[in-house]
Amino acid sequence: MKKSIIAFSLLVSVVGTTVASNNNPETLKVVTTSIKNVSPLSIAVAKGDYVTTFNFLKYGADSNEKSVATGMTPLMYAARYNNVKLLKLLIENGADTTVTSKIGYNALGYAKLSNASEAVAFLNTL
Template sequence: MKKSIIAFGIVFSLLATSVSASTGPDKPGLKKDLKIEKTTIKNLSPLSIAVVKGNFDMTQKFLEFGSDINQKSGTMGMTPLMYAARYNKVEFMKLLIANGADVKAKSKIGATALKYAKIANAHAAVKYIKSL
């Protein structure tokens, strides 16, 4: 199951064209125009991509299915928590930390989530990490 999720994330991130889907007129309450869009994000885990893209529901799903919460990106060695801190996504940070994200993990340049939040002037993220 874990491999299926990772494979889905890879396929999702490498999609070359946008695809539109319709749920049909007979299904009330569902979105009628769903889109999967191309991403140029590379060398990131599917979980990190979900965080960077701001997709909270997908982030929750990846966690439910056992994605490695502390997996580091290939380029900078950043964890999903570091990306959440960098982009000032406190709700994502709370979710990740509640599910075991390592707040003290360091990237390839030796920076923690707190350091990335400070560099990006992500004040809410800095405040949240300091409150832990």
């Protein structure tokens, strides 16, 4: 027990010293973002996270759910960010390529708007 207390005290003092000695403001900067009214599935797609997207779909996430602010679907995010792998996954799981956002673009429209050439080529084959 005594050895555990000494080891824990040593660990705390080392960590405390490391944090206290780091005066560089660049490493202390915390960046946060606020994403509201967008589904977790759309966020995973926008980040290009295939595994998380796969798991959301596996557990029943709606591949056609529109974000409140823009009316964009996960498929539109995948097209916008030129992610063909996610486009295929979403379409395999029922994503509708004809749905439009609040400004009237479908997934192909967002791909063209973003110069996402691979996504445009893939969506044109459907």
